[in-house]
Amino acid sequence: MQTKKNVAIVGSGLVGSLLAIYLRKQGHSVTVFDRRPDVRKVEFSGRSINLAMSNRGWKALGVVGIEKEIRKLALPLDKRAMHVEGEPVYYQKYGEEGEAIYSISRGVLNRKMIDLAEKEGTQFKFEEKVWEVDMPNARLYTGESEKSNWEEYQFDLIFGADGAFSRVRHKMQRQSRFNYSQHFIDVGYKELTILPNEDGTHKLDSSSFHIWPRGNFMLIAMPNLDGTFTCTLFLPFEGEVSFESIKSEQDADVFFETYFSDIKDEISNLKKDFFRNPTSAMVTIKCFPWSYYDKITLVGDSAHAIVPFYGQGMNAGFEDISVLNEKMDKYGNDWQKIFEEYQTERKPNADAIAELSYRNFMEMSSKTADPKFLLSKKIEKKFAQEHPDLWTPLYSRVTFSDKAYSEALKIGDYQREIMDEVMKIPNIEEKWDSREVEEKIISLIRK
Amino acid sequence: MQTKKNVAIVGSGLVGSLLAIYLRKQGHSVTVFDRRPDVRKVEFSGRSINLAMSNRGWKALGVVGIEKEIRKLALPLDKRAMHVEGEPVYYQKYGEEGEAIYSISRGVLNRKMIDLAEKEGTQFKFEEKVWEVDMPNARLYTGESEKSNWEEYQFDLIFGADGAFSRVRHKMQRQSRFNYSQHFIDVGYKELTILPNEDGTHKLDSSSFHIWPRGNFMLIAMPNLDGTFTCTLFLPFEGEVSFESIKSEQDADVFFETYFSDIKDEISNLKKDFFRNPTSAMVTIKCFPWSYYDKITLVGDSAHAIVPFYGQGMNAGFEDISVLNEKMDKYGNDWQKIFEEYQTERKPNADAIAELSYRNFMEMSSKTADPKFLLSKKIEKKFAQEHPDLWTPLYSRVTFSDKAYSEALKIGDYQREIMDEVMKIPNIEEKWDSREVEEKIISLIRK
Numbered sequence: 009m010q011t012k013k014n015v016a017i018v019g020s021g022l023v024g025s026l027l028a029i030y031l032r033k034q035g036h037s038v039t040v041f042d043r044r045p046d047v048r049k050v051e052f053s054g055r056s057i058n059l060a061m062s063n064r065g066w067k068a069l070g071v072v073g074i075e076k077e078i079r080k081l082a083l084p085l086d087k088r089a090m091h092v093e094g095e096p097v098y099y100q101k102y103g104e105e106g107e108a109i110y111s112i113s114r115g116v117l118n119r120k121m122i123d124l125a126e127k128e129g130t131q132f133k134f135e136e137k138v139w140e141v142d143m144p145n146a147r148l149y150t151g152e153s154e155k156s157n158w159e160e161y162q163f164d165l166i167f168g169a170d171g172a173f174s175r176v177r178h179k180m181q182r183q184s185r186f187n188y189s190q191h192f193i194d195v196g197y198k199e200l201t202i203l204p205n206e207d208g209t210h211k212l213d214s215s216s217f218h219i220w221p222r223g224n225f226m227l228i229a230m231p232n233l234d235g236t237f238t239c240t241l242f243l244p245f246e247g248e249v250s251f252e253s254i255k256s257e258q259d260a261d262v263f264f265e266t267y268f269s270d271i272k273d274e275i276s277n278l279k280k281d282f283f284r285n286p287t288s289a290m291v292t293i294k295c296f297p298w299s300y301y302d303k304i305t306l307v308g309d310s311a312h313a314i315v316p317f318y319g320q321g322m323n324a325g326f327e328d329i330s331v332l333n334e335k336m337d338k339y340g341n342d343w344q345k346i347f348e349e350y351q352t353e354r355k356p357n358a359d360a361i362a363e364l365s366y367r368n369f370m371e372m373s374s375k376t377a378d379p380k381f382l383l384s385k386k387i388e389k390k391f392a393q394e395h396p397d398l399w400t401p402l403y404s405r406v407t408f409s410d411k412a413y414s415e416a417l418k419i420g421d422y423q424r425e426i427m428d429e430v431m432k433i434p435n436i437e438e439k440w441d442s443r444e445v446e447e448k449i450i451s452l453i454r455k
Numbered sequence: 456m457q458t459k460k461n462v463a464i465v466g467s468g469l470v471g472s473l474l475a476i477y478l479r480k481q482g483h484s485v486t487v488f489d490r491r492p493d494v495r496k497v498e499f500s501g502r503s504i505n506l507a508m509s510n511r512g513w514k515a516l517g518v519v520g521i522e523k524e525i526r527k528l529a530l531p532l533d534k535r536a537m538h539v540e541g542e543p544v545y546y547q548k549y550g551e552e553g554e555a556i557y558s559i560s561r562g563v564l565n566r567k568m569i570d571l572a573e574k575e576g577t578q579f580k581f582e583e584k585v586w587e588v589d590m591p592n593a594r595l596y597t598g599e600s601e602k603s604n605w606e607e608y609q610f611d612l613i614f615g616a617d618g619a620f621s622r623v624r625h626k627m628q629r630q631s632r633f634n635y636s637q638h639f640i641d642v643g644y645k646e647l648t649i650l651p652n653e654d655g656t657h658k659l660d661s662s663s664f665h666i667w668p669r670g671n672f673m674l675i676a677m678p679n680l681d682g683t684f685t686c687t688l689f690l691p692f693e694g695e696v697s698f699e700s701i702k703s704e705q706d707a708d709v710f711f712e713t714y715f716s717d718i719k720d721e722i723s724n725l726k727k728d729f730f731r732n733p734t735s736a737m738v739t740i741k742c743f744p745w746s747y748y749d750k751i752t753l754v755g756d757s758a759h760a761i762v763p764f765y766g767q768g769m770n771a772g773f774e775d776i777s778v779l780n781e782k783m784d785k786y787g788n789d790w791q792k793i794f795e796e797y798q799t800e801r802k803p804n805a806d807a808i809a810e811l812s813y814r815n816f817m818e819m820s821s822k823t824a825d826p827k828f829l830l831s832k833k834i835e836k837k838f839a840q841e842h843p844d845l846w847t848p849l850y851s852r853v854t855f856s857d858k859a860y861s862e863a864l865k866i867g868d869y870q871r872e873i874m875d876e877v878m879k880i881p882n883i884e885e886k887w888d889s890r891e892v893e894e895k896i897i898s899l900i901r902k
Contacts, residue, residue, distance in 0.1 A: 154601070184639070185639045185692070187637065188637050189636035190635050190636070
C-alpha cells in the first residue's frame with residue numbers, strides 16, 4: 009500500500025473519473041477539478057461520438073470492479089453493417105464468436121463514472137477553472153478568469169486529465185525541450201440522431217456498427233439503450249461537398265437525399281440536428297515528456313489525443329490508468345520512477361494508436377467501398393480463420409487483445425506487405441479462396 | 456503606393472527590424488514592441504551563434520538600400536576549414552570564385568538594424584510586454600505581467616516577429632484547426648569565444664568557417680571584425696560525452712584537451728565561457744496558417760523556427776519580408792490577399808529549409824569526417840565544375856541562389872539518389888575522377 013497522498017486530478021471526464029476511482033482504492037485523498045458544470049446536471053454537448061468500449065477499456069474497469077455495472081449501459085456490436093450506395097446492406101463480423109465492441113453514449117458513461125468516483129470518496133469541484141500550475145511545488149491556481157483573483161491549492165501530486173486542450177500540458181509546454189504537436193485533419197464531424205420507432209425499438213439493427221461510406225465523407229451510427237442511434241457525419245470542412253457548402257435547409261435536404269437516401273425517412277430529424285449541433289474538428293496531439301519529476305503527469309487525451317477512427321481514444325486513456333496502476337504496485341512511493349516508467353512504456357503505444365487511427369480515417373471513408381480492398385480483407389479473414397496460429401488480423405489485435413499497440417502496428421505493417429504481394433497474383437479475383445493463395449501467404453509468412 | 460496603415464510589429468529582432476524598414480518605406484506608421492530591453496544598451500546574451508548572411512539575406516537588404524552598410528559589418532568566408540582529429544587542417548571551397556557566406560555577430564547586426572529602422576521613423580517600445588492579442592480587432596495588450604493592468608493599443612495590422620516562442624502565434628494557436636509542432640533536438644549549444652592575438656589579429660584564418668567535427672558533437676568558429684571568433688559548441692545534453700557530464704573545471708579541461716587539443720591554447724578562455732554562458736536548446740517549429748484574415752501575420756522564426764545547421768534561419772526570415780513586399784506591390788491594399796499568398800508561397804519553402812537544416816545537423820557533425828561522404832562530395836564538386844549546366848550542388852542552390860528552398864530540397868534528393876548509385880561503382884576510390892564515372896552521372900541524369 010502506498011503512503012497516502014493529497015492528489016489533484018484536473019478534468020472530470022472518463023479518464024479523470026477512472027483515475028480517481030483507482031487512487032481512492034489506494035487510499036489517497038482525491039480532488040477533481042473541472043472548469044465545466046457537473047455533466048450530471050446539464051444536457052450533454054451534442055458534439056460527441058458514441059464510444060466503443062473494447063478489451064483494454066473493460067480490463068481497466070475490471071481491476072477496480074466496475075466492469076459489470078458499466079456493461080449494463082452498453083450494447084454489444086459484433087459486426088459492421090455496410091450501407092454502400094446502390095447495394096444491399098452487407099455485414100462484416102468484427103472478430104471471433106463472442107467478440108464485440110460495446111456502444112456507449114459518452115454522456116451516460118461519464119455521469120456513471122462520476123457517480124462511482126464520488127461513491128468512492130472523491131471530491132469534485134465543478135465550474136472551478138484551473139489557470140496556472142506551479143509545477144515544482146504541485147500547486148494549482150483557480151479562479152473566474154485568467155486575470156481574476158486566484159485561489160491557491162497545495163497538493164502532493166497533480167494529474168492532467170483535462171483532454172486534448174489540456175491546461176496542465178499547456179503549462180508543461182512552456183518548458184524548454186518539451187516536444188509537442190497538434191495536427192488537425194481537414195474533415196469535421198457533427199453529431200446527429202436517429203430517433204426510435206414508435207414502439208421504442210431501434211430503426212436499424214442494434215447489434216451493428218452502421219457505416220455509410222461515401223468516398224471522402226461518411227456517416228456512422230451506433231445504437232443507444234433508449235432506442236436511438238447516435239450518428240456522426242464526417243465531412244470535409246471545405247470543398248464541393250462539405251460543411252461549408254451546406255448552408256440552408258434545402259442544401260441539407262439535397263445532401264441527405266443524394267447521398268443517404270436509404271435513411272431519408274430520418275432526414276427531417278437529421279436536418280434539425282444538422283443546424284443545431286456544432287461542427288467539431290479532430291486533432292492528433294503528441295507530446296513528450298508527459299511527466300514532471302514526482303509531481304505531475306498527463307493521462308488520456310491530454311497526453312495523446314487521437315482521431316476517433318479506430319474507436320480507441322477512451323480505451324487508450326483507460327489503459328494509461330491500468331499501466332499507471334501497475335507501476336504504482338511495482339514502485340510503491342517512488343512516484344518519479346512510477347511516472348518515468350509509465351511515460352516510457354506508454355509513449356510508443358500512444359504514437360502507434362495515433363498512427364493506426366489516422367490510417368483508419370482513410371480506410372473507413374474511402375477504402376471500405378473499394379472491391380479490391382474488400383477482397384483483400386476477405387482473403388485475410390479466411391486465412392486467419394483457418395490459421396489462427398499464423399495470423400491475427402490487425403483490428404483484432406488492437407480491439408480484442410491487450411498486447412501493445414506498437415506491436416500491433418508493426419505486425420500490421422508486415423501483414424500489409426504480405427497482402428500487397430498476394431493481391432498481385434494474376435486473377436486473384438477468381439482464385440482468392442484457392443489452395444495456391446493460401447500457400448503463397450504461408451510462404452510469405454515463413455520468409 | 457498603399458493606403459497608410461497603423462502597424463504594430465511584435466519583436467525588435469532582425470526580421471522585425473527589417474520589416475519595419477520596409478513598411479516605413481511604404482509610408483506606414485510603425486510601432487515595434489519588445490519585451491526585452493533595447494539591445495543597443497545592454498550586453499548581448501552570450502547565447503547566440505554567429506550569423507551567416509548569404510544570397511537571400513543580401514537580396515532582402517538590397518531592396519531597401521541597406522546592403523552596403525551591413526556589408527561593412529561582415530567578414531566573407533569562402534570556405535570551410537576542417538579540423539579533423541589527427542589530420543592537418545584542410546579546406547573546402549563553398550562555391551565558385553567570388554561566392555562566400557558572410558559572418559556577422561548577431562548583436563552587432565541587430566543594433567545596426569534597429570538604428571536603421573529608427574532612422575526611417577519607426578517607433579520602438581522596449582521593455583513593453585505583449586500579453587494578449589485581440590485578433591479580430593487587431594488590438595494589443597501590454598503590461599508588467601500577465602495579471603497586471605494592461606494598456607490597450609489599437610492597430611490596423613499586427614505582425615508577429617517575436618521569434619520561436621512567439622506570443623502572437625501562441626494566441627493564434629488557441630484557434631481550432633491551427634496546426635502546430637515544436638520538436639527539440641537532443642543536442643544543445645553553448646557560445647564560446649576565441650580571443651585575438653596580442654596584436655589584434657585573428658588566431659585562425661579569418662576567411663574560413665572553422666569546424667571541428669567529432670562524431671556526435673562538434674565545435675564551430677566564425678570570425679568577427681574585432682579579431683575574436685564566436686565559437687559554438689554543439690554537444691548532446693545527456694550521455695557519456697555531454698553537457699551533463701561536464702560538471703567541473705577539471706572535466707572541462709579534460710574535455711577540451713581530449714577532443715580539441717589543436718586549440719588548447721584557448722582552453723582557459725573557452726573554459727571560463729563554458730561555465731558562464733548558458734546551454735541553449737534548438738527547436739524546429741512549424742505551424743499553419745500564419746495569417747489571420749487581413750489583420751495578423753507571422754514572419755521569421757515565429758512562423759518557422761529551424762535548427763541552425765544550414766545557416767539559413769535569418770536568411771529565410773529576411774526572404775519572408777522580400778516575399779511579403781512582392782505581394783504588397785502586387786495586391787496594394789488587399790491585405791487578406793497579401794497575407795494569403797505570402798503564407799501559401801512561403802510555407803512549403805519554410806518546411807523545406809527546416810528539413811534541410813535538420814539533415815545538415817546529421818551531416819556536419821558525423822559525416823564531415825567520413826571518407827566515403829567526402830569522396831562523394833569531391834566527385835559531385837568536380838562534376839559540377841565541368842558541367843555547370845547539368846549540376847548545381849545543393850549547398851549552392853540554398854546559399855548562393857534565391858530559387859525556392861522547396862525546389863532545392865527536391866533536386867537535392869534526386870542528386871543524392873544519383874550519387875548513391877555512383878558510390879556503388881566498384882573501386883570508386885581509385886577511379887572517382889575517371890571518364891567512366893562522369894559518363895555514369897550523365898546517364899543517370901538523362902534517366
